[in-house]
Amino acid sequence: MPYEPEKDKVLQEWKCEETGLMISINQYADGEPKVQIGPRILKKKDGTARAPSRAGRLTIEDISWLYDIIDDVKEELSRRAGPV
Secondary structure, eight states: OOOHHHEEEEEEEEEEETEEEEEEEEEESSSEEEEEEEEEEHHHHHOOBBOOOOOOOOOOOHHHHHHHHHHHHHHHHHHOOOOO
């Protein structure tokens, strides 16, 4: 079955303003919602967004931010995915 972009949905997303790292909950068609780490969206010197890039290796700033939001991510994913 070929990939159909219109079936790929971002249900919720968070962005670290300091590092540009994105965390999102995504769902393809009627599949199970899943967490995605990345991409990373950095800013140009003029303040506009650059093209998204891979998240790559995480810095301590990324990990600290992820630690701060992980309960929100887990709660939102649990709400959308249903009981375990």
